[in-house]
Amino acid sequence: MNNERLAFLLERYKSNRITDLELDEFLNYLAGQDEQSLLAAKVMADLQAEPLKGTDLPPHIAQDIMRNILQSEKKVVELLPGKKSYQKRWVWVAAAAIILLIGMVPVLTRLINKNSDGESISSVLNQNYLAKKNTGQQPLTLSLPDGSIVTLQPGAIIRYDQSFGKSGRKTHLTGNASFDVTKNPLLPFYVYNRQVVTKVLGTSFDIISDPNQNNVSVIVKTGKVQVMENASITMDSSKLAVVIVTPNQKAVYSENSRRFETSLVELPLALKEHVAPGNFKEIAAGSLQFEQSSIDQVLVKLAETFGIEVLVENENLNNCLFTGDLNNQDFFTSLKIICLTINASYEVIGTRVLVKGNGCINQTNN
Structure with a gap:
């Protein structure tokens, strides 16, 4: 048949x-x-x-x-x-x-x-779920019982049971939302969305569902999350796709191919410890200001500030010197300025950046 x-x-x-x-x-x-x-x-x-x-x-x-x-x-x-x-x-x-x-x-x-989580389906069905839906046209911010904050986009729904925060922290999301999760190592926070399960201990991230493309994106702002397939879609849990996503990275799950693809976000932000107090997007003054600094030092500092691995294709690039103030620049603009200065280019490969060029010969010794 x-x-x-x-x-x-x-x-x-x-x-x-x-x-x-x-x-x-x-x-x-x-x-x-x-x-x-x-x-x-x-x-x-x-x-x-x-x-x-x-x-x-x-x-x-x-x-x-x-x-x-x-x-x-x-x-x-x-x-x-x-x-x-x-x-x-x-x-x-x-x-x-x-x-x-x-x-x-x-x-x-x-x-x-x-x-797969050791929870019987009958117990799930018997739970008294609370449902919150954003019926407006603007994002709606809610506080969950454990203190975590969720911002629902228009049309989004979040469900959780009345014992949330006491014996577990499982939520079920329909649509798109942002989360700022209260840290609790003893009670991992779960978000079930379509075929994807996101597990965190305490972090902030976005979940974007695209039913037209049959994919789900998890974008991490702070902390680290584990993103996996929902065990309900396969009979063999050993074949579940699982990825770890860190700040300024995103994982896109394709429901058609059942695969995750990790990459950098479009606009990486400086990590929390490298930003000015009270302004998450502004890099702390002086942290990315350089005076005749070798490129390897510059790239290491840039990588630390944004949490993104930056590699050089040619070791001679490390001989080049850079002078400039990158504090008011975003990650990719900073890379462009550096590369223009040393006649190089860069390529994003997955969640890493590769700087390419001929480099400089003994410039650091002159």
Whole structure:
């Protein structure tokens, strides 16, 4: 059975327009070993692409339900009488019908095991979630129970349970938002957004979701975050993509390729310890002022100020001298000034910068 036919029958089944003959065909194919992975992938894709209508459940919960139904096949069939083929039919019909039969969640959760975080889906469903939505046209800043600050962009929704900050700090985000997380090493802070989970101890970062491009970006301002795939999208947690993102870096997760790409942000800001008090964007006076300083010293100081690794392609570049004041310049403007001075160029490679040029011969000895 090809993907197109399976997708057609599944859509007919979901919309309650399937004929008796089509239903027989559908059930017969569901009983086949070769079709199970195709069906699982199709149903999971539907759940991820279009949240369940008529329910307030966050999308990640629907995905977790689906994932755990698939993983629970062996336990389910042990409880069902009859032939093996009919047992398998029941499991996969239930998986396909999850979109229509969301009202049966309390029954389904009795069949569910633990998820990757050690939290049962039934306990998630029984929690009393609080939801905050920005219905205005301007960013909305909220304070969470643990003191963390979240700024929701228009249309964004954040959900968390009433015990937030006591036994855990898990939030579920729909849309775009900025976070300034209160540090608590004992209770990591989690943000679930589409297929991406962001884990932090205490930092500030942005999450931007682009449904048109099927990607999610995590942009770090301060601290360090771990960004990973949501375990609900795979049956093998060992294959989850995970990256570490530091200040002035961003990780973009592609839902199509299931890969992260890390890079520098468009406008890197000086790290907190290198800025003037009360002004996050202004570099502390004198910190980037140089007088006949060797380029290696200049680049080291620039790297420390912005938290970005800067390398030289040619060691002779370190012989060049630089005089100038870069305190009022952003990172990339500073690089351009340096490179113009020593007849060099630079290239951004991932999260690092490579300075290229012929360099200077024994200039430091003259």
